[in-house]
Amino acid sequence: MDKHTAHKALIAPLRAAMYDFEEAVVRETLEGLCAPDATFRLCHPFGDTVGAGAFYNKAFRPLFTAIPDLERRDTIVMAGPTPEGDDWVGCGGYYTGSFEKPWLDIPATGHQVAMRFHEFYRFVDDKVVEFQAIWDIPEIMMQANAWPMAPSLGREWHVPGPATENGIVPGPYDAESGQRTCQHIIDMLEYLKKHPSEGGPEVMEMPRFWHPRMSWYGPSGIGTGRGIRGFRKWHQIPFLNGMPDRGQYVDEITYHFFGDREYAAVTGWPNMIQTVSHDGWMGIAPSGKRITMRSLDFWRLENGLIRENWVLVDLLHAYDQLGVDVFGRLREFNKARAGFDPETGVSLT
Secondary structure, three states, rough: HHHHHHHHHHHHHHHHHHHHHOOHHHHHHHHHHHHEEEEEOOOOOEEEOOHHHHHHHHHHHHHHHOOOEEEEEEEEEEEEEEEOOOEEEEEEEEEEEOOOOOOOOOOOOOOOEEEEEEEEEEEEOOOOEEEEEEEEEEHHHHHHHOOOOOOOOEOOOOOOOOOOOOOOOOOOHHHHHHHHHHHHHHHHHHHHHHOOOOOHHHHHHHHHHHEEEEEOOHHHHHHHEEEEHHHHHHHHHHHHHHOOOOOOOHOOOOOOOEOOOEEEEOOOOOOEEEEOOOOOOOOOOHHHHHHHEOOEEEEEEEEOOEEOOOEEEEEHHHHHHHHOHHHHHHHHHHOOOOOOOOOOEEOOO
């Protein structure tokens, strides 16, 4: 078995344990998968943790307490090497279950909720040595009617898995097709960065790279855009209006691309740097601050063009860098809810 297929097989027991989530089994499986000094990088407000046990206690235990029938569902599992020589597995899907107790001061609903995740695992000698993940925490806030920031421009909904239902990519690993898919994405991003510094939207040559019926599935807080028009209206134009220097600091960041058949993924942690110098992005007032952004993305090609693009951005980290306390605003919202302290907005149960 080639190593990338083997890495996906090594992840499979953890995915299975999290499908029928039992605390002891999940923790034991996670610790067995990872090197003792593995680094876990999770979105804001969690930050970095060393060691699988410490990470479990910080991240999964509170989530499992809030959602006692927690269930993981993967819609994308792919793997491959980066040009730098690292080996990654990328998983995309969502956690779901009945939201019974508050989590991160988000009020419980008593109803089933869903939270998208993109989780990347870097392997060395058949052990995970680095984990990077974005959980779409704003998605839970929205389902609890407690999103305290500006409404999304795009469509907020339960983002689907691949239309072709082939996101759990089988082996054996096909290096040629994975590289071809990656190169298409790299070329597309190079052309995207030409606008606005080198001209109008035409310099991006988007029809050369994107399917006319593309879907761009952005993070909660931005939402989904359908087609090139939807992508530009609900994401790209506001993004560039607010941060027109996007793409000018590429020497200060590193992208890590890997491909598996018709799928490609990218990480960087961070992989974007830009300045919030103008109005127009998510209702944020221009502060003139330069921020870094973390984005974990998947693409699916169809007939040589990008048909679907799943994007998760650590928006809460971006707000934090700009001095906006999203969780503080959330607690202010909670003060009017039964079962929460009217002074602090923190759950009384």
